[in-house]
Amino acid sequence: MPDLPALLADLLPFILIGLAAQMIDGALGMAFGVITQTLLVSAMGVPPAVASASVHLVELFTTGASGASHIWHRNVDWGLFRRLVPFGVLGGVTGAYLLSSIDASAARPFVMLYLAAIGVYLLWRAIRMTRPRFEDPRYTRPLATVGGFLDAAGGGGWGPVVTSNLLIQGGDPRKVIGTVNSAEFLLTLSISIAFIATLGLAAFTMVTVGLIIGGVAAAPFGALLASRVRPRLLLLAVAVVLIATSSYSIYKAWPII
Numbered sequence: 214m215p216d217l218p219a220l221l222a223d224l225l226p227f228i229l230i231g232l233a234a235q236m237i238d239g240a241l242g243m244a245f246g247v248i249t250q251t252l253l254v255s256a257m258g259v260p261p262a263v264a265s266a267s268v269h270l271v272e273l274f275t276t277g278a279s280g281a282s283h284i285w286h287r288n289v290d291w292g293l294f295r296r297l298v299p300f301g302v303l304g305g306v307t308g309a310y311l312l313s314s315i316d317a318s319a320a321r322p323f324v325m326l327y328l329a330a331i332g333v334y335l336l337w338r339a340i341r342m343t344r345p346r347f348e349d350p351r352y353t354r355p356l357a358t359v360g361g362f363l364d365a366a367g368g369g370g371w372g373p374v375v376t377s378n379l380l381i382q383g384g385d386p387r388k389v390i391g392t393v394n395s396a397e398f399l400l401t402l403s404i405s406i407a408f409i410a411t412l413g414l415a416a417f418t419m420v421t422v423g424l425i426i427g428g429v430a431a432a433p434f435g436a437l438l439a440s441r442v443r444p445r446l447l448l449l450a451v452a453v454v455l456i457a458t459s460s461y462s463i464y465k466a467w468p469i470i
């Protein structure tokens with residue numbers, strides 16, 4: 214039987230990574246995938262393929278906990294939720310099944326350039342915002358389809374693509390973040406089923422266990438922050454995280470582009 218203190222010591226770095234990443238993702242509606250994958254590969258030396266598979270499986274647990282917490286704090290717009298989920302699932306399942314034959318990662322640097330530009334625009338809007346005025350986002354179905362596809366085939370994209378574009382359309386930051394996080398559970402469930410059907414449960418490792426513990430523990434706090442923080446500050450934080458994560462991805466992919 215493994216020594217419990219040694220087991221906890223092995224798990225602790227992955228628990229802390231999951232905790233930090235989910236706190237940011239739950240509060241801002243994005244960045245769990247890019248933060249965990251970057252730290253696992255760059256700081257912990259986990260092979261990229263193992264990191265990617267682990268993160269997708271972990272998100273099945275973290276998005277469930279985060280979605281439940283956002284529902285509890287009344288951060289969900291159910292009309293928007295119903296428009297996002299079916300098309301997000303369609304895009305996600307398609308991306309998961311086409312991953313073996315299409316190199317979607319080749320498009321990732323250009324998607325990151327687009328998201329960095331959106332981040333700059335949202336930053337400008339946050340700085341200029343005086344009295345918040347929100348509108349119901351209109352272009353949701355194609356956006357959900359693209360976001361779901363990129364999330365499965367490109368190793369992430371639902372949060373940054375969908376959240377940022379809904380905010381550009383004038384959505385209330387609290388409702389957008391809560392709805393996108395809640396919808397992501399059903400998206401992740403469908404993607405995980407598709408991956409498990411083709412790849413099996415090989416991704417379920419010690420890394421996965423640690424990330425699940427940390428991510429699930431942090432989920433309620435992210436939703437609480439989203440419900441309490443002022444819209445202008447939320448928009449500003451989303452813009453900064455979007456610019457930072459996109460710029461890092463562009464830097465890493467620079468030889469490609």
